[in-house]
Amino acid sequence: MSTEQQLAAVVSAANNLTQVITGKVGEIDKAIAEARRAYEAQLLDLKNRLPRLAVTKNFNLYPSADGKLIDNWGIHGEVTCNKLRSITATSQATGRPQADVDFMLQVQADVREQFPEFDIRASEYWRTIVNVWQLKWATAGVSPWLAFPYTVDTALANGTGAVPLNSYITLGAFVRVVEGAIAGAWSTGVEKGKWRWCSAVVAPTELFGAYYHLHPMRNSASGVVEVMLAGACTGVVTSPGDWGTMLALN
Known part of the structure; x- marks a missing residue:
């Protein structure tokens, strides 16, 4: 070769x-x-x-005794509250007004841009009433937080509206920013002009005594936000179909 x-x-x-x-x-x-x-x-x-148990109060945003605030929520002094509607637990066939059905269908249409399979069951029975609130502000002070639900152990949390970071926690809400801007906590993922299922999963930190505040921040001098079904629960929630009133143990 x-x-x-x-x-x-x-x-x-x-x-x-x-x-x-x-x-x-x-x-x-x-x-x-x-x-x-x-x-x-x-x-x-x-x-x-992982179990999904509420770690905050009043997911359904029931009003306080005088009707002016959200019960068991901390609301910044610069923020005014107005309950826009209370959607009954009954079905459309047994009394839910068409206006409320149409409203929920609009929420569904917006959220389906994120989650195409989402079904809000606008005409069906629900377990509880769903309240929709408007939060509005015209000034933003030194500490421009918006609002937060009290934790189920408010006394232990010293009223700070913070959750411990020793297990998986999901923060979430259905939110529509009408004017202005907010960010963080249960408003993570907002988009102006659209209803969005906002959520954030916080993982355990292994840092003794670590905690996370539950209030979004106001990032504009004025603004208007609409919100429903807001709070935090244990575990990991990745779909709006799994969000809503969470089981809470007293």
């Missing part, structure tokens, strides 16, 4: 080896991707099995 033939054979063998290695790398990459998908699916399944 001539030198040229030997060199050609070496090149051919090298090319074949490269192809084998490339194929094996592809198989390894595919196996890693499949293992990652399986791991993430198992992790999501595990998170979905």
